[in-house]
Amino acid sequence: MKLALRQRVLVTLAATLVAAAVGLLAGYWAGRTIALRLTASRLSREAALAISEANTYAHDDHAALDAMNTSRYPYCSDEDMEFLHQLLYDSIFLKEIGRIRDNKIACSTTLGREHLSSAELPKPEGTGTDGVKVYRDPLFFRLPNVAVTTLQAGDSYVVLYPYFENFRELSGIQMKTKVISSSQGLSAHPAEKDFRLTQPILTRNSDFRIGDTLYSTRCSSLVINNICITASLSVSEALLANRGEMKAMLALGGTVGGLFGFLVALLHWRNRSLENQLRRAIRKDKLRVVFQPIVNLASGEIVGAEALSRWTDEEGFAVGPDIFVKIAEERGFVGEITRLVVRHVLRDFAETLRTHADFHISINVAAADLGDPRFLPMLEQSLDRAGVSAASVVIEITESSTALHQVAMEAIRHLRRLGHSVHIDDFGTGYSSLSYLHDLSVDAIKIDQSFTRAIGTEAVTVSILPQILAMAETLHLQVIVEGIETSRQAAYFSGGSKSILGQGWLFGRPVPTEEFLHRLRTEDEKAALVATAAA
Ligand code: C2E
Numbered sequence: 307m308k309l310a311l312r313q314r315v316l317v318t319l320a321a322t323l324v325a326a327a328v329g330l331l332a333g334y335w336a337g338r339t340i341a342l343r344l345t346a347s348r349l350s351r352e353a354a355l356a357i358s359e360a361n362t363y364a365h366d367d368h369a370a371l372d373a374m375n376t377s378r379y380p381y382c383s384d385e386d387m388e389f390l391h392q393l394l395y396d397s398i399f400l401k402e403i404g405r406i407r408d409n410k411i412a413c414s415t416t417l418g419r420e421h422l423s424s425a426e427l428p429k430p431e432g433t434g435t436d437g438v439k440v441y442r443d444p445l446f447f448r449l450p451n452v453a454v455t456t457l458q459a460g461d462s463y464v465v466l467y468p469y470f471e472n473f474r475e476l477s478g479i480q481m482k483t484k485v486i487s488s489s490q491g492l493s494a495h496p497a498e499k500d501f502r503l504t505q506p507i508l509t510r511n512s513d514f515r516i517g518d519t520l521y522s523t524r525c526s527s528l529v530i531n532n533i534c535i536t537a538s539l540s541v542s543e544a545l546l547a548n549r550g551e552m553k554a555m556l557a558l559g560g561t562v563g564g565l566f567g568f569l570v571a572l573l574h575w576r577n578r579s580l581e582n583q584l585r586r587a588i589r590k591d592k593l594r595v596v597f598q599p600i601v602n603l604a605s606g607e608i609v610g611a612e613a614l615s616r617w618t619d620e621e622g623f624a625v626g627p628d629i630f631v632k633i634a635e636e637r638g639f640v641g642e643i644t645r646l647v648v649r650h651v652l653r654d655f656a657e658t659l660r661t662h663a664d665f666h667i668s669i670n671v672a673a674a675d676l677g678d679p680r681f682l683p684m685l686e687q688s689l690d691r692a693g694v695s696a697a698s699v700v701i702e703i704t705e706s707s708t709a710l711h712q713v714a715m716e717a718i719r720h721l722r723r724l725g726h727s728v729h730i731d732d733f734g735t736g737y738s739s740l741s742y743l744h745d746l747s748v749d750a751i752k753i754d755q756s757f758t759r760a761i762g763t764e765a766v767t768v769s770i771l772p773q774i775l776a777m778a779e780t781l782h783l784q785v786i787v788e789g790i791e792t793s794r795q796a797a798y799f800s801g802g803s804k805s806i807l808g809q810g811w812l813f814g815r816p817v818p819t820e821e822f823l824h825r826l827r828t829e830d831e832k833a834a835l836v837a838t839a840a841a
């Protein structure tokens with residue numbers, strides 16, 4: 307006993323841990339997905355932010371060039387030099403500004419007017435659509451070691467603050483940003499060289515991932531600042547940056563997984579113990595069988611009863627047959643329930659069945675029974691011993707159990723040869739088709755409760771009912787309607803020409819033998835009185 311308990315604890319623990327591990331994996335996957343999504347949108351935001359800053363600088367640079375080209379001072383005069391110094395002083399983004407004459411530097415804020423080189427300007431790297439020339443030649447403009455950009459418009463030039471390298475500081479950007487070539491002539495100027503990046507994805511708005519790095523490119527739409535900026539972050543940095551989300555997802559996954567595993571284990575033990583209890587209950591004959599009347603809808607007369615099993619477990623809880631019959635089916639001992647029901651029916655009703663030739667009891671038979679070689683002999687011998695004819699015991703089989711292997715077909719034929727009526731239970735919920743019903747050669751269909759419940763509603767199931775009734779008529783099948791709870795539902799079926807049988811709370815709930823027999827006797831007496839009065 308102790309060992310069994312220890313084993314249960316260990317298995318439950320193992321199931322919890324395994325499910326928690328699966329949950330952690332799922333949580334990691336979810337957290338990673340969220341982190342990468344968040345990073346992608348952050349990268350695109352930051353690239354857009356950098357672009358908007360670059361646009362501000364570009365406006366400033368171009369405003370300085372415009373002011374220089376429209377100045378009224380003679381170029382490089384004292385007033386002009388003072389004007390240039392003032393312009394440089396006012397601008398945050400310019401390192402140096404100057405004038406050009408005969409394709410040479412004529413004067414500049416850094417070099418003044420003397421000691422100027424006689425060298426000609428180098429070839430510009432490109433010319434923008436607005437005519438502004440772009441140079442990237444640090445040596446010529448005397449700013450060694452800094453890859454600065456120089457813009458020239460007319461006879462004026464400005465040397466830009468090398469801001470692209472400093473985007474991070476300037477805009478508070480956390481990500482690595484890269485400035486990519488533009489049609490204005492800025493050549494690729496990445497913060498770090500990445501040869502996997504190709505021109506097309508770096509020169510239009512796009513979000514992409516190459517290897518273990520995420521990228522987002524945003525481009526400026528300004529003519530004066532025709533550049534694209536790509537922000538990038540490695541996957542591991544992205545996960546680190548979103549570790550809060552990662553941790554939350556891991557915790558959630560682990561907890562949900564663990565709980566799930568724990569509950570599954572509990573359910574498993576509960577089922578296992580239910581199974582054992584059920585086996586004990588059957589062995590000790592603790593299942594009860596109750597009987598629900600089946601009536602002729604036209605006359606209201608009781609023509610039969612369905613035997614239904616009932617079980618209360620050892621803790622005193624009533625367990626529904628839909629649960630315990632299923633457990634027995636799954637564990638392969640449903641035949642024992644069937645045997646118990648047959649035994650109870652014959653013990654309690656043998657006499658009634660012998661004396662009431664037109665009264666029958668319906669028994670639910672599981673799919674497994676049909677394939678069990680012991681079932682038919684057991685039934686036959688039991689009936690023999692009780693002196694009850696096969697015609698008095700109806701066999702109900704569910705539609706799904708007949709979906710149909712040869713064995714079930716064979717068993718149905720055999721049952722009918724013996725004299726039993728065979729009814730298809732829960733009709734309409736399974737796989738039946740017309741031709742299939744024909745092949746089955748059964749005696750009746752029991753229309754499932756779901757159809758009855760739908761009467762008076764708009765449900766499509768209602769529209770199928772007339773077809774089912776017509777089909778039954780064509781195939782000469784008796785119809786029994788399940789789950790009749792209201793007189794409106796009964797009226798729906800009792801109008802037709804063919805006599806239809808009904809079963810449901812309107813005519814009586816399932817009750818123990820004694821109660822059922824009492825009712826039957828009362829009805830018998832009433833009928834006898836009516837008969838005497840008529841005579
Ligand atoms: P079933 O054979 O279709 O039995 C009819 C079910 O409908 C019964 O449920 C019955 O109590 C219920 N019922 C009858 N009239 C009404 C009504 O007007 N309204 C409502 N809402 N329900 C109504 P129960 O007894 O819980 O049985 C459920 C199912 O379990 C049965 O469906 C049958 O498939 C299975 N079952 C019950 N006893 C046995 C058994 O001894 N052996 C086997 N193999 N299956 C059984």
Ligand code: MG
Nearest residue numbers: 612670702731
């Ligand atoms: Mg039934």
Ligand code: MG
Nearest residue numbers: 731732752788
């Ligand atoms: Mg049914």
